[in-house]
Amino acid sequence: MGKAARLRRERADGVRRGRPVPVVFCDVDYERGSRAHGKGVAPAPPEGWVIGRVGLVHAEWDGSELAFTGDEVIEGTRPASAWIRALRPARLVVGHGVLTSDLRSAAMVTEIPDGLLARTVDTLALAHRLRGKQYPGGCNLSALVTANLGVVSKIRYPQWVRGLGDLGSPNRHDADPRDDAVLIARLWQHMLTSRTLAWGSSARGARDRTSGGSGPLDEQAIAELTGQRRQVEAAEWRERFRGGRILHPTHIDAHSFLLSRLSAADLPAPDQVRDVAERLRASGEIPAETVLTDEDLLTACQYLGPLQHIDVRERIAVGRKLTKPMRENLAWALWSITHRDWINEHWYWIRRGKQSAAAWNKVAEMNTEKAKTRGRLYSLVG
Incomplete structure (x- = not known):
């Protein structure tokens, strides 16, 4: 490999002449009481979810592996704006659903800086786009962690308990959000080092009942993951947010469409x-x-x-x-x-x-x- 090609490869991998790239991985937990749930109840869109707490894991990427440097949990009074402030100094922000749900919820109560969007990577949005299906089935964190890392660490529980109503996932409710942030970090690192991505199986209706698969990550995908190139969903986030649809070609949610035009930045x-x-x-x-x-x-x-x-x-x-x-x-x-x-x-x-x-x-x-x-x-x- 020539010097110019090697330099291009190093830039795509996030190597800055020996200086590690700081990365913040985040996972958001929501208040159960704010999300419409139960049998026969239409789910509330992310614009109607209340952020409860956020787990942040700080790390440095040297082009071959991550070195974790710290972590924190943001909770208490006004966690949405506190989360946004905590991300402002970050060189690169990575989350699973951070563009597709987390920032949509935050935008309804606080402003989202353009500079933050330019430094944000959503592994869910990227996985869905690369998979090329209509729905993001098989791209949730549980499915991707299982398919790519070979571990099953996100346990799901039945949501409806006869006689007690909707309890959500009671044991997951107490889980530390930093645990999922670490899973996101491990998935992100695997995508960069292996240059491949495997998807889980999907059983979302007759139109998207497919088995898992895998595919290589090209230079554009690697550049997006390392922040060398703006992720498409981040670059178009405001336009897509206003249209009620972040993931293409998924359907437009009418409630999201209306709420997104009444965000904190739009109201007196x-x-x-x-x-x-x-x-x-x-x-x-x-x-x-x-x-x-x-x-x-x-x-x-x-x-x-x-x-x-x-x-x-x-x-x-x-x-x-x-x-x-x-x-x-x-x-x-x-x-x-x-x-x-x-x-x-x-x-x-x-x-x-x-x-x-x-x-x-x-x-x-x-x-x-x-x-x-x-x-x-x-x-x-x-």
């Missing part, structure tokens, strides 16, 4: 939601010392069902009053945001209730308390 101050919050503060339902920013108020909107979420944001955009049902649901969302400890305890006992009758008695007790609280809130804002 959400004074109607602040008015609801001030009523709760005046009555003592929200602690007097609690400071609610526009991000908090827009986050409360994400707890609503998709149609009501759209309606509230449209009313904020033109300054219209909120209806009684909107004020009531926002009141509960605002109370939940300002009483995280109670909400977390409630979910803790729900998860424990799957194995313990005593724990389920505690859930019933807390549900009674929840009903009383909601009744008080409704009387204040109705």
